[in-house]
Amino acid sequence: MMEDSDKIGRTYLKYSRLVMRDMSTHYEINESQMNFLLFFYDYRFFTLDKASEDYFYSKKKIGERIIYPLLNLGYIYKYYDKLAPSTYEEAVFRESKMTYRVRYAITQKARLLVQRYYRKLEGEEQINVPT
Numbered sequence: 041m042m043e044d045s046d047k048i049g050r051t052y053l054k055y056s057r058l059v060m061r062d063m064s065t066h067y068e069i070n071e072s073q074m075n076f077l078l079f080f081y082d083y084r085f086f087t088l089d090k091a092s093e094d095y096f097y098s099k100k101k102i103g104e105r106i107i108y109p110l111l112n113l114g115y116i117y118k119y120y121d122k123l124a125p126s127t128y129e130e131a132v133f134r135e136s137k138m139t140y141r142v143r144y145a146i147t148q149k150a151r152l153l154v155q156r157y158y159r160k161l162e163g164e165e166q167i168n169v170p171t
Contacts, residue, residue, distance in 0.1 A: 052161055052162055052163060053161070055160075055161060055163075055167060056161060058167050058169050059157060059160045059161050059167055060074060061169050061170075062160060062167050062168050062169050063153070063156075063157055063160075065168075065169070065170055066168065067153060068113055069110075069113065069115070069153070072105065072106060073106055073109060073110055073115070074153075074157070076091075076095065076102075076106045076107075076110070077110070077115060077146060077150050077153065077154055078154055078157065079094075079095060080095075080146060081146060081150075081151065081154045083145075083146070084145065085119040085120070085143040085144060085145040086143065086144055086145075087141045087142065087143055087144070088102065088103055088107065088141070088142070088144075089141065091107065091144075107144060110150070111144070114147060114149050115146065115147055115149060115150035115153070116144050116145065116146060116147060116150065117144070117145060117147050118142055118143070118144060119143040119144060119145035120142065120143040121142055
């Protein structure tokens with residue numbers, strides 16, 4: 041028998057495993073990548089160092105297992121790429137530009153995915169789990 045919802049409050053997190061399974065089945069993303077997008081959803085941009093520090097994950101592993109696969113899937117893009125100077129003169133004469141780090145950001149595609157995740161979690165959208 042269930043408790044009164046007035047006494048309990050919100051309990052929608054009990055569906056988080058099902059929503060995660062739904063998202064990883066219907067989109068080309070695994071659970072750790074989805075969790076990363078949920079964590080960095082509110083960041084304007086981030087570097088590999090910042091992601092590693094804030095997410096408590098090794099820099100090498102976060103790059104290999106999460107950021108680069110998400111980049112290839114179109115969920116993350118290079119907000120600023122130190123390897124892509126904007127003009128020929130800048131490429132030839134401004135070596136100092138190479139001191140900046142590559143900054144990554146979440147794409148609109150990823151933002152929509154995160155919003156869908158929350159809608160499913162809050163019961164506003166159906167959870168579709170394969171049997």
